[in-house]
Amino acid sequence: MFDRSIKIAPSILSADFANFGAEIRAIEDQGADWVHVDVMDGHFVPNLTFGPPAVKAFRPHVKTFMDVHLMIAPVDPYIDAYAEAGADMITAHIEAGPHIHRTLQAIKATGKMAGVSLNPGTPAESISEILDLVDMVLVMSVNPGFGGQKFIPTAIEKVRMVREMIGDRPIHIQVDGGVDPQTVGPLVAAGADCFVAGSAVFRGGSVDKPEVYGENIRAIRDAANKALG
Numbered sequence: 698m699f700d701r702s703i704k705i706a707p708s709i710l711s712a713d714f715a716n717f718g719a720e721i722r723a724i725e726d727q728g729a730d731w732v733h734v735d736v737m738d739g740h741f742v743p744n745l746t747f748g749p750p751a752v753k754a755f756r757p758h759v760k761t762f763m764d765v766h767l768m769i770a771p772v773d774p775y776i777d778a779y780a781e782a783g784a785d786m787i788t789a790h791i792e793a794g795p796h797i798h799r800t801l802q803a804i805k806a807t808g809k810m811a812g813v814s815l816n817p818g819t820p821a822e823s824i825s826e827i828l829d830l831v832d833m834v835l836v837m838s839v840n841p842g843f844g845g846q847k848f849i850p851t852a853i854e855k856v857r858m859v860r861e862m863i864g865d866r867p868i869h870i871q872v873d874g875g876v877d878p879q880t881v882g883p884l885v886a887a888g889a890d891c892f893v894a895g896s897a898v899f900r901g902g903s904v905d906k907p908e909v910y911g912e913n914i915r916a917i918r919d920a921a922n923k924a925l926g
């Protein structure tokens with residue numbers, strides 16, 4: 698059942714890379730709705746993170762929803778591997794190749810939910826032909842590759858445009874990059890319902906101080922709910 702309630706999806710790119718199982722359990726215990734897994738290939742983005750074996754190792758620790766963000770190109774050859782690794786949502790970048798329609802068909806064919814992601818330089822209109830193939834539109838509010846970057850405010854207007862294009866289709870709007878208690882409000886007001894946060898969730902906490910993760914998640918959620926009015 699589709700619901701547009703506020704979801705906070707901490708990105709484990711900001712977690713302790715020597716302790717993913719414990720970190721995933723900690724953020725979920727502390728209120729995370731989804732777990733956002735940033736896959737990077739050192740080609741589409743200038744950073745390198747998790748292959749399918751790593752995502753498979755994360756899977757048993759995820760009790761909520763594993764949201765896999767593929768910042769890779771080409772993406773089609775790897776869709777089945779990330780689906781088999783246990784992703785619940787597979788999000789591909791519209792910029793990753795010439796055939797986003799076919800890519801999204803391939804993701805849906807695995808039985809997983811399909812997301813499409815737009816970099817800050819990509820217009821909202823670019824998704825007009827694929828809206829009936831996606832479960833989520835991910836509006837990037839940083840240029841992908843790293844955590845801890847500065848929020849790009851043009852994402853707010855883009856969310857508003859995407860929201861208008863979606864109409865009453867059951868499609869989530871996720872925002873990713875520089876999301877924190879200060880930036881989340883305008884994004885909610887513009888129509889977004891799912892918020893990735895790496896540094897704003899993990900900063901100041903650890904698996905030994907997980908309550909800080911809870912405080913950080915609550916701060917973002919409270920600011921989001923306040924904007925809902």
Ligand code: DX5
Pocket residue numbers: 708710711733735766768839840841842843844845846873874875876893894895896897
């Ligand atoms: C950036 C990733 C984001 C990033 C978010 O390429 O897609 O998910 O980890 O990190 P923060 O919230 O610190 O900007």
Ligand code: ZN
Pocket residue numbers: 708733734735766873893
């Ligand atoms: Zn991401």
